[in-house]
Amino acid sequence: MSKPETAVPAVAHHPVAHESFPEPRSRREFLGLARAVAAASATVASVAAPRAIAASTDISNELIYMSATKLAGLIRAGKVSASEAVEAYIARQLSVNDMLNAVVMNSYARARAEAKAADKAAARGNWMGPLHGVPMTIKDSLDTEGVITTGATYGRQQFVPKKDATVVARVRKAGAILLGKTNTPEFTLGGLGGISAASNLLYGSSHNPYDLTRSTAGSSGGAGAIVAAGGAAFDIGSDWGGSIRGPAHNNGIAGIKPTSVRVPRTGHIVDYGGIFDLWQQLGPMTRRVEDLTLITPIISGPDFHDASCAPVPWVDPATVDIKKLKVAFCVDNGATGQGATDEDTKKVVRQVAAWLSGATTSVTEAAPTDVLKTLSAARSKLSSGDGYAYYKRLAEKWHTENISPQRKAQLVDPKVLSTAEMVEAWEQQDECKSRLLAWMKNYDVFVCPVSGKPAQPIDVPGGAMGGGAGAGGGWPYTGVFNSTGWPVVVVRAGSSADGKLPIGVQIVCAPWREDICLAVASFVEAQSGGWKQPPI
Structure with a gap:
């Protein structure tokens, strides 16, 4: 085993003791x-x-x-x-x-x-x-x-x-x-x-x-x-x-x-x-x-080793015919207040829909709203239903006593579901997954925001994930597609109104159709220009 490298926190200016670094190139x-x-x-x-x-x-x-x-x-x-x-x-x-x-x-x-x-x-x-x-x-x-x-x-x-x-x-x-x-x-x-x-x-x-x-x-x-x-x-x-x-x-x-x-x-x-x-x-x-x-x-x-990993063949995205695809999209999760999707984000998603409308079979503004809301609620129950005991087990496994303040606060008075309530939430999640598959039979692609807003200030409560809805909250956004297990590609599709902050969109497809996700994401990237060099 090679000698471990030494930690160098980014806030420090000192080099690693055993290694000399060149000056950054001009x-x-x-x-x-x-x-x-x-x-x-x-x-x-x-x-x-x-x-x-x-x-x-x-x-x-x-x-x-x-x-x-x-x-x-x-x-x-x-x-x-x-x-x-x-x-x-x-x-x-x-x-x-x-x-x-x-x-x-x-x-x-x-x-x-x-x-x-x-x-x-x-x-x-x-x-x-x-x-x-x-x-x-x-x-x-x-x-x-x-x-x-x-x-x-x-x-x-x-x-x-x-x-x-x-x-x-x-x-x-x-x-x-x-x-x-x-x-x-x-x-x-x-x-x-x-x-x-x-x-x-x-x-x-x-x-x-x-x-x-x-x-x-x-x-x-x-x-x-x-x-x-x-x-x-x-x-x-x-x-x-x-x-x-x-x-x-x-x-x-x-x-x-x-x-x-x-x-x-x-x-x-x-x-x-x-x-x-x-x-x-x-x-x-x-x-x-x-x-x-x-x-x-x-x-x-x-x-x-990973007992769940499946040997599913990879399909080349180059074989996807964009012209044959049916697309659904949504711009809003219906939240209000801090969690509401802002106008810049809606505008970017609508622009993506407009690009796709000229390149695919059909583009429809539609979303399985009720199913996604139910799935989001079931996911929320499951993730906290054991009172974050899974987090305590991780900390104990690695002998960590001073744990994350966010989790420490949640462990003060955890709300633990009964076994029956946990099983019910699990069954509810699986029922929603089946209902979503049935809805997706009508479409090849679902396009939606990643978050309610572009990147928010670091020290503003609720800003950590990009907005009140956040990357991980909100029914048509990220967490529900971990529950379904569906593939999703995110690509930059636009910017905030002042042109400073990037805005991405989610390209969501049915299980194992990464080829469609990537083909559509490539198309969107070609239209928007995708990644742009930051000012630093």
């Missing part, structure tokens, strides 16, 4: 590299990519902002080295992370060594896989061999896993290089309460790259922020109630919550099993939709 150096990359990229499409990687459509020419797909192609073509890519991303992290507090643990020394090894292997014609040399970060709730993985809880503040989580092992085997771990609330489930949803007692709060006073959402908030800021080509997050989709929305990137049990949860701090088993999904977070298409099948499929 703008001139980055532009010089960008010109070289631009000249090289014209030849990439003609180079045979490993494992039939689709040619990139990304027009970005700076290493730190281009898609992972494009970067992998340039490395494969010999136009950029893995070492150049790693150094560019390390420099970017060093220049922005003090502001973002997104990367809470680095593995720079190992990343440099792995990049050199990757370049030597490439010189011999040996390619690890479709992500050969591509730098990444990983949410701190996923185990990383040899690199401290806290899960944002005190009991694990010096915990060094002996092996990678399954998804981490798979992307590393495909050639990706780990640069560091990204911020998350404790156990991904317990924040500091009333502030950023990517906050914890160990590392504090992450900040949004489009406005440092705004929330990143959570729980994959550090991941969303650093990917949006060009500090990693991609990250892998987890989603229990909106934890990939909320940060994708708030930070203006693309993210996918795959169909439940497509991707194994082995090695995540809240893994598989139990009453909430089917709610937890893992998926990549990227700047471009094409990278979701590249990475999701790499991490999918049984690992023979």
